[in-house]
Amino acid sequence: MEANSREELIKQLKDTQMEVEKLLFSIKQNSTQGRDYFVMAGDQLADQLFNLRTNKDVKINSLRSKATDLLKRKDKFFKDYDVFRNDPTGFNKRHEAESAKVEKRGGARKGAGRKSLGIKKPVTITLPQERWDAIDALIKNGKFKSYPDYFRHLDSKD
Template sequence: MEATREELIKRLKDTQMEVERLLFSIKQNSTQGRDYFVVAGDKLADQLFDLHTKKEVKINSLRSKSRDLINKKDKFFKDYAAFCADPRGFFEKSEADAAKVEKRGGARKGAGRKSLGIKKSVTITLPQERWDEIDSLIKNGKFKSYPDYFRHLDSQD
């Protein structure tokens, strides 16, 4: 059975209260991880409050957003438990995860498709019949594309 809007809002209020209680506890007890969890907790509490105050949100959107925020809350609690168990290890793992992300993507020497030459844009005016011939050659597989056709013409010189 699907939850009604009122039940979802009540769950959001309860989740918001849990996050705020945990946030208060973090502010009281944590030293090394205080800044990390204060920012994460404040952000999560703000998102929950924003979602709770939006009256025009459709029920499907509310379900989706509440599920996302509840998952964030669960990750928040899990991270806090990991921090309490091993603060140094928690931050070392966080830094290692951040370093992995930073190494992905971006320009790398030798990566990408090799150039066939220098690129210049050209506009060619031909009669429609000639364009139809070229299109049929491409369609029949003799050439891959217009550039392939014109490179073939150039190589015949």
């Protein structure tokens, strides 16, 4: 980025915000497919530019970094819109495919998921049928959530 001073950065952000808002106005006038995507993305970008421009306590290095990131996002936004204007159907298909990829992310990660209550050991317990019926009744009535909950309760009495 060429800007060196805070004032130059703020002017560049203001000019960029104006460009984004002009494009947004034109997008809002156009009722073709994909309009909602560009309206949402453009509104978000304009808000972020305004927030950064009006934030007085951001240090100059941080301002440069955030401004550079937002200006790159603005360039991508304008390029995407040019692609959309030339081929709305193709753009929408590619955008939907990219969105579907994001939803499939995730999977096993260290520290993720429900924390264990302890060490798991499989156990077989033999009880008379009437005792099992009584335990089932306690679970059905909501006193216990499950067999493990019932046996944990018995263990906690010690």
